[in-house]
Amino acid sequence: MRNDLDIKKFSVGRFQANCYIVSAKGSHECIMVDAGNFVPEVEDYLIDNDFRLKYILITHGHFDHIGGIDYFRDKFGAKVCIGTDDAEMLKNPAMNLSEFGFGKIISKDADILLRDGDTLSFGEGIFITTIHTPGHTPGGVCYKIDDACFTGDTLFKESIGRTDFPGGDFNEIINSIKNKLFMLPDTTLVFPGHGDITTIKDEKLKNPFVRFL
Numbered sequence: 001m002r003n004d005l006d007i008k009k010f011s012v013g014r015f016q017a018n019c020y021i022v023s024a025k026g027s028h029e030c031i032m033v034d035a036g037n038f039v040p041e042v043e044d045y046l047i048d049n050d051f052r053l054k055y056i057l058i059t060h061g062h063f064d065h066i067g068g069i070d071y072f073r074d075k076f077g078a079k080v081c082i083g084t085d086d087a088e089m090l091k092n093p094a095m096n097l098s099e100f101g102f103g104k105i106i107s108k109d110a111d112i113l114l115r116d117g118d119t120l121s122f123g124e125g126i127f128i129t130t131i132h133t134p135g136h137t138p139g140g141v142c143y144k145i146d147d148a149c150f151t152g153d154t155l156f157k158e159s160i161g162r163t164d165f166p167g168g169d170f171n172e173i174i175n176s177i178k179n180k181l182f183m184l185p186d187t188t189l190v191f192p193g194h195g196d197i198t199t200i201k202d203e204k205l206k207n208p209f210v211r212f213l
Contacts, residue, residue, distance in 0.1 A: 032078065042072075149188050152192070160209045182204060
């Protein structure tokens with residue numbers, strides 16, 4: 001990974017969803033990947049480092065990844081980005097699963113809707129590439145920044161996202177992993193929506209859901 005990038009991980013909320021702050025040395029501009037909940041530690045980190053939060057990138061529309069969207073957007077003036085096919089989940093508690101005992105989450109519309117291959121940038125020429133990876137949700141996306149890929153609930157360390165929720169599809173998530181994520185270089189660092197960091201190479205070798213397919 002380029003040496004001017006810094007990635008800070010916070011695990012937030014009841015389900016310990018990973019929230020990442022990606023910043024660039026020499027620039028106060030940063031982005032957030034998944035705002036699962038408001039926790040003071042995330043806000044303090046942004047303020048203490050005098051960061052300007054440009055984008056909040058959402059990997060998919062489930063409640064444990066979107067609960068802090070409106071707080072951070074309003075506080076820091078960031079633009080919220082989500083895959084086109086998950087956009088409706090932000091304001092629909094049945095679709096984002098928050099109505100099932102977790103307190104209804106109804107967020108404002110996203111500012112930017114993303115499709116496969118769309119790019120954004122921040123800092124001094126740091127590019128973010130959107131990879132559409134349906135299977136966990138219809139509009140789930142991953143974000144590739146240099147040799148880091150933020151995979152949400154598509155690909156975990158030695159596991160994959162659940163496909164038994166509405167809109168999930170096992171064959172789709174396997175296709176997303178094998179035909180898109182596994183096409184990335186083996187050295188690509190995988191930053192998942194829950195759990196520990198891994199690499200594409202390790203998942204090719206060790207992930208039991210895709211190893212023998």
